[in-house]
Amino acid sequence: MTARTTVPWGPMARMAGRRLLAAVPVLAVVTFGVFAVAAASPFDPAKAYAGSSGLGAGQEVLAQLRENLGADRPFTARWWDWLTAALHGDLGRSASLRQPVAQAIAERIGWSALLCGVAFALAVILGTALGVLAGRRRGGRFDRAVTSLSYVLEAAPPFWLGLLAIWFFALRLGALPAGGLTDTGSDTITAGQVASHLVLPAAVLAVTQLPWFVLYVRQGVGDALTEDPVRGARARGLRERTVLLGHALRSGLLPVLTLVGSRVPELITGALLVETVFSWPGIASATVEAATSVDFPLLAALTVLATAAVLAGNLLSDLLYGLADPRVGFDG
Amino acid sequence: MAETVWRTGRATGVRVSAALLAAVVAAALLVPLAVPLDEQAVDLGAKLLPPSWSHPFGTDEVGRDLLLRCVYGLRVSLLVGVVAALAATVIGTAVGALAGALGGWADRVVMRIVDLFSSVPHLLLGVFVVAMFRPGVWPVIASVALTHWLSTARIVRAEVLSLRSRPYIDAAVSGGASRRRVLVRHLLPGVLPQAGLAAVLMVPHAIWHESALSFLGLGLPAHRASLGAMVQSARGSLLAGDWWPTLFPGLFIIVPTLAIAVLAGAWRERLNPRRRSELTL
Numbered sequence: 001m002t003a004r005t006t007v008p009w010g011p012m013a014r015m016a017g018r019r020l021l022a023a024v025p026v027l028a029v030v031t032f033g034v035f036a037v038a039a040a041s042p043f044d045p046a047k048a049y050a051g052s053s054g055l056g057a058g059q060e061v062l063a064q065l066r067e068n069l070g071a072d073r074p075f076t077a078r079w080w081d082w083l084t085a086a087l088h089g090d091l092g093r094s095a096s097l098r099q100p101v102a103q104a105i106a107e108r109i110g111w112s113a114l115l116c117g118v119a120f121a122l123a124v125i126l127g128t129a130l131g132v133l134a135g136r137r138r139g140g141r142f143d144r145a146v147t148s149l150s151y152v153l154e155a156a157p158p159f160w161l162g163l164l165a166i167w168f169f170a171l172r173l174g175a176l177p178a179g180g181l182t183d184t185g186s187d188t189i190t191a192g193q194v195a196s197h198l199v200l201p202a203a204v205l206a207v208t209q210l211p212w213f214v215l216y217v218r219q220g221v222g223d224a225l226t227e228d229p230v231r232g233a234r235a236r237g238l239r240e241r242t243v244l245l246g247h248a249l250r251s252g253l254l255p256v257l258t259l260v261g262s263r264v265p266e267l268i269t270g271a272l273l274v275e276t277v278f279s280w281p282g283i284a285s286a287t288v289e290a291a292t293s294v295d296f297p298l299l300a301a302l303t304v305l306a307t308a309a310v311l312a313g314n315l316l317s318d319l320l321y322g323l324a325d326p327r328v329g330f331d332g
Numbered sequence: 333m334a335e336t337v338w339r340t341g342r343a344t345g346v347r348v349s350a351a352l353l354a355a356v357v358a359a360a361l362l363v364p365l366a367v368p369l370d371e372q373a374v375d376l377g378a379k380l381l382p383p384s385w386s387h388p389f390g391t392d393e394v395g396r397d398l399l400l401r402c403v404y405g406l407r408v409s410l411l412v413g414v415v416a417a418l419a420a421t422v423i424g425t426a427v428g429a430l431a432g433a434l435g436g437w438a439d440r441v442v443m444r445i446v447d448l449f450s451s452v453p454h455l456l457l458g459v460f461v462v463a464m465f466r467p468g469v470w471p472v473i474a475s476v477a478l479t480h481w482l483s484t485a486r487i488v489r490a491e492v493l494s495l496r497s498r499p500y501i502d503a504a505v506s507g508g509a510s511r512r513r514v515l516v517r518h519l520l521p522g523v524l525p526q527a528g529l530a531a532v533l534m535v536p537h538a539i540w541h542e543s544a545l546s547f548l549g550l551g552l553p554a555h556r557a558s559l560g561a562m563v564q565s566a567r568g569s570l571l572a573g574d575w576w577p578t579l580f581p582g583l584f585i586i587v588p589t590l591a592i593a594v595l596a597g598a599w600r601e602r603l604n605p606r607r608r609s610e611l612t613l
Contacts, residue, residue, distance in 0.1 A: 029448060034460065041464035155589035157540060159547045160563055160582035167575050178571070265453040272455050273544060287456065288548050291463035303452065303460055310451045 011330040012319055019315045023308070030307050031086075032079055034300045039075035043294055082300070092297030096289055101301045105283060111181065112282030115275065116267055118198060119205035124260070126206065127213025132249055134214065135221030147218070150211035158208040158270050162277035165204050176200050179279040201278040208270045209263065213256065220252030227251070254324045261317030264310050346598045349591040356588050360407040367400060380574050390576035393569050398577060402584045405559040408552065409585070412469065413539035416476035420538070421531035423477060424484025429523060431485070432492025433515045443489075446482050454479040455544055462550045472551055476538045484530045488523050495522045525603060533596045536589035543585055559585050 082092070091101035134146040153161075170178035177183065177200075182193045224230060225248045233243045268284065275285035283302060290298040322330045375395030383390045389398035431442035449457075458475040465471035495501060496519070504518050543560025545551040552558050557565065559581040566577035 026448060026451060030452060037461065038464055043464050151590060151593060152586060155536065155540075155586045155593070157543055157547070157560070157563075157582060157585055159544065159560075160578070160585070163563065163567065163570055163578050164575070164582075167570055167573070167578070171571070171573055265450075268453040269455040269544075272453075272459070273547070276548060288459065291459045292549055294463055299460060299463065303456060306456050307452050310453060314451075 007323070008330070012322070015319065015322070015330040016315060019311070019318075023311045026311065027304055027307060028083070031083060031300065031304055032076075034303055035075045035079040035082070038296060038300075043296070086301075091301045094290070094295050094298040096293040096295040096298065097286065101298050104286060104298065105301065105305065108281055108283045108286055111280060112271060112275070112284055114194075115198065115201055115205065115280055115282060116271055118202040119270075119274075120209065120263075120267060122202060122206035123209035123213055127210050128217050128249075128253065128256075130210075131214045131217025132221050132244065132252075135218040135225070135248075135252065136244060138218070138222045143218070146214060150214045153207060154211040156208075158204065158273040159277050161207060162201070162204045162274055165200055166277070169200055179277070181281050201274050201280050204277075205267075205270050205274045208274070209267065212263070212266070216256045216259070217252060220255055221248045222252075224248040224252040258317055258321040258324050261313040261315070261320065264313030268306050268309065345594050349594040352587060353591040353595065356406065356584075356591070357410070359403050360410050363400070363403045364407060380569055380577075382574075383576055389580045390574075392566065392577045398580055401557070401562060402559070402580050405557055405562050405581055406584050406588075408556055408558040409539050409542060409560070410535075410588070412472060412476075412542045412552070412558065413535045416473045416538040416542070417480070417531050417534040419473060419477035420480040420534055421484050421527055424481035424530070425488050425520075425523065425527045427481065428485035428488030429492055429515065429520060432489040432496065433511070433519055439489075442485075446485055449479075450482050455541065458541060458545060459548065459550060462545055466550060467553055469552060469556075472542055472545055475545065476541045479541070480534055480537060484527060484534070487526055487530055491523045491526050492519050495519055529596060529599055529603065532592060532599075536592050539585060539589065 085092070089102060091105075093099070094101050094104050097104045130146050134143040137143060166178045169176045177197050179197075179201075181197055182189055221244075225244075229251070230243055230247050233247045238246075271282065271284035272288060274280070275282045276288050279285065283305070286298065287302045287306075289295070290302065319330070322328050375391075378387075378391050378395035379393055381387055381391045381395075387397050387399065389402060392398055392401065427442055427446075431439045457479050461475040461478060462471045465474070501514060501518055504514050509517070539559075542551060542558060543563070546558045546560030547564045549564060551561055562581040563578055566581070570578045
């Protein structure tokens, strides 16, 4: 019999509100930093705007462009213009994608969310299962195999895993497509095609996130198995399965679930590499393209977006933590 | 029973890791002295040969021996990794020690800055910095240092805070030692083992970060190929079905990373024997 728990919506909403207020200056400072770095770098917006045709452009043309773009003004002024425009929904134009930045993000963010969501869910489920099995008998053969494999996978660069997966599953077995969102030559996006193209990138991204979950769950379950509640449950003669899943897993999994939100930076890092390897049309691969072609408006907007995602993840983490452990509360 | 097996397994693991790491570092340092590699040399008659006795790792798309190229790539990666890790450790130790020793508002401001930096994903920040300042080695090193000093700063600050409450610091202060003297003579030496451990642990991260940047085409120039750049340039031959130019550079990233992780785990255990490290194989 469990006591009916009520969710403290009020304090949680207040905490979310406070964090939202705190996020405003953080995001403002991050954008300021982005502009300051760009100003300190040899990067010339006028030349970037002129693109490859800028090679032939004379000094006067470049000077005119610079004036039109306001590139000669101090970066603080340019930052302020960008910020006020951004607040009105105008994020500028992306030179590399040849469309407004807001439109580029809107078109691509869904695909990234799909990839990251599926991969993360996969990592949580698989990680929990493997972690429980490994933590059940620490030092056993299975545990050693799983733990060693986790360290190897953690050390392996995601892009390398992705390429090897392409070689094996797409080239060798011919079972799955090597990249992209749809088959080449098809104009329409069907759910079936997206699903088959999603399998490899999602699996590789999940594998890069997996070691962390496995090791934490293993640690949590293993520790919980040596504690009094489990000893008590065993003494009452409960089945091993009930002890493991009902007692050890419950207390071992809580700290992991509460840290889930703080994995957002690693997820973004993984997505940057995996989307690039598989030519997945998400915002992470757009970030890399923006960086290689120094597409500043796009790069600035995506940096801010990623920061916002990290802050949201931290908030989620703290909310879950407060829910899981009422002693912590929602004061942060 | 299982416990003792685990223990002996661990001691072997430490020995194997030490040997592997020593071999890898020695190869990266010594082989280039003995066998010169001409990055421009092309032997199209020997291109993309699978691994064999004369070429244990096979050859790449222009006929260069992959084992030799991997050693050279590792040399570049190790060099960049070590320099970047050192830079990050120096920044982190300085910031952390100052924040911990000064306390008060200075501490709060510094920790806010650390929080600020942690809220931008590392690789993204690194990509941004390199994109703005490339090409060259220094932007890559700066990008790693800029994104990796945070954890060291946190560790060092916490350590300084705990040292500050020790009696010998009180004794130094009441003995009339200046703030600066307390920091340099009494606090910093106590922090150095932790900072050293953090620096060693950071080398694999730095190599990882550098190879990711190089893979994205934002790293070092092609005539100084690091392991990540080698994986990048092998993409074409991988899609044609030749796996070896991709597989081996990646293994060269993994092996030193794992060896350092195992050794650092053992070192940490020595520093703090009560909390047995989980970082072993």
